[in-house]
Amino acid sequence: MSLVVRPSPAIWVDGEPATALPIPDRGLDFGDGLFETLLVRQGQPVLLDYHLQRLQHGIEALAFPDCLPRARDHLASACKQLIGTPWAALRLTVTRGAGPRGYAPPERVVPRTIITSAPLQQDRDELSAPITLGWAEVAWSIQPRLAGIKHLNRLEQVLAANEARALGVDEVVMLDARGLVCSVSAANLFLVEDGRLLTPSLEYVGIAGTRRRLVIEQLAPALNIEVVQRDVHAAQLEQAAELFCCNAIRGLQPVSRLGEQHWQDHPVCSALHAGYREAVAC
Amino acid sequence: MSLVVRPSPAIWVDGEPATALPIPDRGLDFGDGLFETLLVRQGQPVLLDYHLQRLQHGIEALAFPDCLPRARDHLASACKQLIGTPWAALRLTVTRGAGPRGYAPPERVVPRTIITSAPLQQDRDELSAPITLGWAEVAWSIQPRLAGIKHLNRLEQVLAANEARALGVDEVVMLDARGLVCSVSAANLFLVEDGRLLTPSLEYVGIAGTRRRLVIEQLAPALNIEVVQRDVHAAQLEQAAELFCCNAIRGLQPVSRLGEQHWQDHPVCSALHAGYREAVAC
Incomplete structure (x- = not known):
């Protein structure tokens, strides 16, 4: 060391x-x-x-x-x-x-x-190494008045981060109180399904991430990939062709494992990363 | 002044x-x-x-x-x-x-x-003057992992307190995301109904107040008044024989008005206050 x-x-x-x-x-x-x-x-x-x-x-x-x-x-x-x-x-x-x-x-x-x-010690131009996900026990509570914004009431995410550590995974998927997928504890989540990108809509829960917005408004359109914001069910995640997370510091992060499901290749995430690199080059 | x-x-x-x-x-x-x-x-x-x-x-x-x-x-x-x-x-x-x-x-x-x-400038031995209540628009989100405890994530109560000010009332009743009564923004709430005390159960939402516990464990039993903790519906409040709030600083607070309903006398709250006086005399 x-x-x-x-x-x-x-x-x-x-x-x-x-x-x-x-x-x-x-x-x-x-x-x-x-x-x-x-x-x-x-x-x-x-x-x-x-x-x-x-x-x-x-x-x-x-x-x-x-x-x-x-x-x-x-x-x-x-x-x-x-x-x-x-x-x-x-x-x-x-x-x-x-x-x-x-x-x-x-x-x-x-x-x-x-x-x-x-x-930050690490270069931020490169695509992150793939990360492993588990499932959080703690739910993200529903509060339309606070959904989307990044306020200081973050105990649910703290509890989830503690669970990730206990599970030995990099991140945990948080469901909301209705049982729908919200995000991981500290990043937004995208699924590749039928050649489209899906990401949970955030009217009731969650944080509207800047990199989520970048994917939706710039990176996916530049590749002619459709993005749909809607209800996402837990079962859809393990069946997705590809999963990735994103946040401001880590950028795009392909997912290598969730539960029993493994993903070796991340062609869509890798393709989007080329645009991401340019965006952070500002 | x-x-x-x-x-x-x-x-x-x-x-x-x-x-x-x-x-x-x-x-x-x-x-x-x-x-x-x-x-x-x-x-x-x-x-x-x-x-x-x-x-x-x-x-x-x-x-x-x-x-x-x-x-x-x-x-x-x-x-x-x-x-x-x-x-x-x-x-x-x-x-x-x-x-x-x-x-x-x-x-x-x-x-x-x-x-x-x-x-505190005011003597705390006397029963508080009656307070007026309105209804909060913001709901108390459901989170069993955090219910009952007094943590620092209090934005919903801040929003509710802002609403009370805008309505020109002393406090606002907060419903939870299921539409059940939780409490007011900064105090617990009791109803007198059929000679019993009712107060919302707090497994999913709310703060388990010390004065709420005092009423349940000591003040009501001393007067042979039954206390029931259970789901409380909004319609029950305006039909109650009496309403009162309680918290550590304000003690017991009879309610004089909620919406169209007015209460002039607060015999149960007044009777409980005698015990409260002794408890704070420690």
């Missing part, structure tokens, strides 16, 4: 270098906030517009005052510090800030931004 | 006076933690055992390492500072502490405790 000296993660609170979050903060108290995890290449955030648009949806869903311009400015300042770093993962968190005791937000809300970044 | 000088809230992190939380912390990142809000009378936490037992259930549900003794020690130290304060609200938060990026907890978890306290 080689010894790699990793720089400490960098942290900014409201645009200033920091090591701690002022208390009280409603992000800590109630998970009253949102986050985005961005891949940053040489100081350039990848798919920034997609991230900011999802953040804006969250700001509206939670009825935060308009804080997008400020968050964008703080993000830009943090990214400047990452010029010279080949690849970094940057987390932007926006909370509803301080408030008195109780769930009701204060009359005057001053949102806070918290940014943390850490260099 | 009289000018009251209020002391600043006191804050401790891991038992030390503090003003900020070290970053990263999984409590902020994912709501990966638990909390208790205690009523403290002259430095004495009221119903401490009930609070610690619920906290322990949460620690087990989230698979935290055993951190109850440490949390109890930090709580005891904070309470010592409140001797001489007639009434205070103390919040004890326990998070899974620091961790690397991603939902999966680190191999070695070191939970953090965060305590904040603030004096």
Whole structure:
């Protein structure tokens, strides 16, 4: 094992270098906030517009005052510090800030931004090695008011990630409370079926991933592959011609195993990855 | 309006006076933690055992390492500072502490405790003034793995509290995703029906309040009133002989109005309050 000296993660609170979050903060108290995890290449955030648009949806869903311009400015300042770093993962968190005791937000809300970044050791241009999946026991609860956005209430995903570790798999498929497929714990999920791509619709559960959107809007159309967003049943997964996951940091990840089913080749995922490479080259 | 000088809230992190939380912390990142809000009378936490037992259930549900003794020690130290304060609200938060990026907890978890306290201006011995209720639009999502415990994922309650403000009522009744009554946003709910008390069962949703437990285990039995925990339908509420809410800080709160229905007298709630007074006198 080689010894790699990793720089400490960098942290900014409201645009200033920091090591701690002022208390009280409603992000800590109630998970009253949102986050985005961005891949940053040489100081350039990848798919920034997609991230900011999802953040804006969250700001509206939670009825935060308009804080997008400020968050964008703080993000830009943090990214400047990452010029010279080949690849970094940057987390932007926006909370509803301080408030008195109780769930009701204060009359005057001053949102806070918290940014943390850490260099990534691995090159992000290459297609990820195939991953193994299991089935999560914990379900993703149905909440149309919060579906799609990336808020800070993520205990179900934490429980699922714990299950993945216990099962010895890379990720677990989460069903929702209706028994329909949602995603894996930290990435969206696509199936190849009859030459088309299927992915669960996310009106009631789930997080609308930036890479999911990229596949739907850009990568699949560029290859003339149809994408359908709809209810996906558990039984469809093991029967799929191919499965892959995607998220901002890992990119596209072909699936090599789910339960008893194995997949050796991932021609569709590999083909889509060529477009993905270009997209992250920004 | 009289000018009251209020002391600043006191804050401790891991038992030390503090003003900020070290970053990263999984409590902020994912709501990966638990909390208790205690009523403290002259430095004495009221119903401490009930609070610690619920906290322990949460620690087990989230698979935290055993951190109850440490949390109890930090709580005891904070309470010592409140001797001489007639009434205070103390919040004890326990998070899974620091961790690397991603939902999966680190191999070695070191939970953090965060305590904040603030004096309460109002005497807590008297029965609360009656409160008004409306109906929440946001539903409480069904998640048996997290039901009953008081975790940090509280966005649904934040949305509900926002709705209460918009409706101009003190609180809103939240239904669960099945359409059954759960509670109000920040308190449990009891109905008086045919001389019995009814309260929603909490296997799938809700928070198992310490005052709810006090009513069920001590206050109602002392008056020979039967308590039934079961499914409660929305239509039952407006037809109830009496409604009341309860939580740790507000105690028992009779309901004066819900929708078109008004209640002037609250004989059962008033009778239970006599026992409640004794319980908080500890």
